[in-house]
Amino acid sequence: MKIIPKSREAISGTGAVTPSLVKNVTELKKLPVRLKVQFDGSAVYVPENLMDKFVIRGGNPLLGTIRVSGAKNAALPAMAAAILTDETLVLENIPDVRDIQTERNLLVSMGAEVELGYGRAHHRTTISCRSLVNPEAAYELVKTMRASTLVLGPLVARMGRARVSLPGGCAIGARPIDLHIKGLEQLGATIRQEHGYIEASADRLRGGHIAFDKITVTGTEDLMMAAALAQGETLMENCAREPEVVDLAVLLNKMGAKIEGAGTSTIRIKGVSKLGGARHRIIPDRIEAGTFVIAAALTGGDLTITNCDPLHLNALLQKLEECGVTTTTTGDSIRVKNGHRLKAADMSTEEYPGFPTDMQAQYMALATQAEGTSIITENIFENRFMHAQELVRMGANIKVEGSRAIVRGHTPLSGAAVQCSDLRASASLVIAALVAEGETILDRVYHIDRGYERIEEKLRGANGQIRRIGEMLPKRTQVPAGVA
Numbered sequence: 206m207k208i209i210p211k212s213r214e215a216i217s218g219t220g221a222v223t224p225s226l227v228k229n230v231t232e233l234k235k236l237p238v239r240l241k242v243q244f245d246g247s248a249v250y251v252p253e254n255l256m257d258k259f260v261i262r263g264g265n266p267l268l269g270t271i272r273v274s275g276a277k278n279a280a281l282p283a284m285a286a287a288i289l290t291d292e293t294l295v296l297e298n299i300p301d302v303r304d305i306q307t308e309r310n311l312l313v314s315m316g317a318e319v320e321l322g323y324g325r326a327h328h329r330t331t332i333s334c335r336s337l338v339n340p341e342a343a344y345e346l347v348k349t350m351r352a353s354t355l356v357l358g359p360l361v362a363r364m365g366r367a368r369v370s371l372p373g374g375c376a377i378g379a380r381p382i383d384l385h386i387k388g389l390e391q392l393g394a395t396i397r398q399e400h401g402y403i404e405a406s407a408d409r410l411r412g413g414h415i416a417f418d419k420i421t422v423t424g425t426e427d428l429m430m431a432a433a434l435a436q437g438e439t440l441m442e443n444c445a446r447e448p449e450v451v452d453l454a455v456l457l458n459k460m461g462a463k464i465e466g467a468g469t470s471t472i473r474i475k476g477v478s479k480l481g482g483a484r485h486r487i488i489p490d491r492i493e494a495g496t497f498v499i500a501a502a503l504t505g506g507d508l509t510i511t512n513c514d515p516l517h518l519n520a521l522l523q524k525l526e527e528c529g530v531t532t533t534t535t536g537d538s539i540r541v542k543n544g545h546r547l548k549a550a551d552m553s554t555e556e557y558p559g560f561p562t563d564m565q566a567q568y569m570a571l572a573t574q575a576e577g578t579s580i581i582t583e584n585i586f587e588n589r590f591m592h593a594q595e596l597v598r599m600g601a602n603i604k605v606e607g608s609r610a611i612v613r614g615h616t617p618l619s620g621a622a623v624q625c626s627d628l629r630a631s632a633s634l635v636i637a638a639l640v641a642e643g644e645t646i647l648d649r650v651y652h653i654d655r656g657y658e659r660i661e662e663k664l665r666g667a668n669g670q671i672r673r674i675g676e677m678l679p680k681r682t683q684v685p686a687g688v689a
């Protein structure tokens with residue numbers, strides 16, 4: 206059978222395609238699609254992962270050991286840093302998650318050579334941006350991953366121009382990139398906005414003074430990369446202090462940059478004319494680690510989370526102590542042993558070293574099982590409570606009032622069909638399902654695949670009852686426009 210879909214989007218966008226409508230099987234197999242058998246026995250091609258669900262049965266305590274992967278939010282800027290040099294960058298401890306594949310596609314679309322190896326290759330990626338031909342981040346990629354905007358600074362710095370789609374709205378809030386743009390202007394770039402794209406150009410960026418109006422993680426990273434190749438010195442104030450920012454500065458310095466102060470709110474950068482290749486190991490994912498810490502506390506388990514940095518999780522561990530959860534740490538592991546009842550404690554998200562917004566949803570799942578009322582305040586994003594309504598469907602008592610969620614516990618949770626809305630919301634629902642009575646079916650798990658490496662396998666290895674299933678599609682499948 207010969208199949209050629211009319212466009213990649215026709216299949217990788219939203220729908221399924223029946224084999225008879227496709228004209229070139231060899232081409233189709235290069236796309237992220239899978240052949241699925243429907244209830245009536247006929248087969249259709251569907252976008253890989255889009256249709257997967259988790260089936261979770263609650264009640265088991267998490268026991269044993271879980272190993273944490275590399276930090277997605279450190280790996281993404283590190284991969285973007287490869288743009289700054291024509292030499293090879295070797296990054297280790299890269300997590301096997303969908304956002305990393307998206308970033309690889311982005312770099313490849315610009316002309317980079319990217320090898321991404323997992324398993325025996327020790328989660329390593331080797332990137333060469335020797336010949337970059339197309340300094341552009343297209344809407345198709347930026348809309349699926351906002352961190353694509355991290356290429357803006359490096360592209361202008363190395364190539365003198367960049368065309369990056371504006372990200373638009375997002376499930377957790379507006380998330381503009383005005384501070385990235387303002388910062389680049391401070392470094393001498395000319396910015397135009399047209400047709401939904403930012404076009405930035407500069408012969409050579411020059412050092413400047415950037416005082417961020419608001420703390421921004423990827424903004425700090427983007428401009429730190431741009432300033433590394435600028436002429437002269439840059440002073441950046443009110444910078445993000447996240448460990449991921451520090452990890453990027455360590456990598457850039459290995460490449461020959463001159464950056465001081467990363468991890469504090471003031472960063473000084475002496476621009477250099479050229480950066481070289483380097484080898485770097487990405488830090489462990491503190492949010493993945495924290496997710497397992499909460500899961501263990503909630504299920505009353507005895508779990509050791511290894512390959513993590515407990516110092517990056519101080520705010521979470523302190524809050525959990527207030528909730529009555531005992532943890533013991535070594536240099537690179539956290540043991541959570543919890544046989545006690547959980548106590549309610551108020552929590553407000555803050556920039557690092559405060560309580561991370563990326564742990565707010567998971568904390569809310571815990572709060573549903575704590576005795577008393579917890580007030581959770583979200584200070585970073587304006588719309589990050591999408592999980593609350595799904596938790597309510599499982600039996601939680603949560604009232605959202607603006608940026609506050611009032612959680613009254615403890616209410617028993619029962620399994621239900623629920624939907625993931627974003628990455629961390631998904632994690633919260635997985636955690637809640639682990640203590641719910643009966644079975645939870647979690648839909649749209651492609652959100653969780655963006656940032657958690659095989660979470661179901663890790664949890665199953667620690668006594669969790671969770672499995673991934675592909676959706677049985679309805680009998681009549683809609684054919685996407687352009688395929689027939």
Ligand code: EPU
Nearest residue numbers: 278352380381382383384385420421422423424585586628
């Ligand atoms: N903001 C602006 N203008 C800007 C940039 C940010 O107003 O130009 C605002 C945002 O709207 C938000 C606040 O500043 O209200 C903080 O946003 P920030 O820029 O720090 O977020 P980010 O860099 O886009 C990173 C992480 C997020 C994490 C936030 C906050 C990466 C790739 N993403 O996003 O991670 O929630 O910092 O810590 O590092 C996740 O992993 O699930 C995730 C969303």
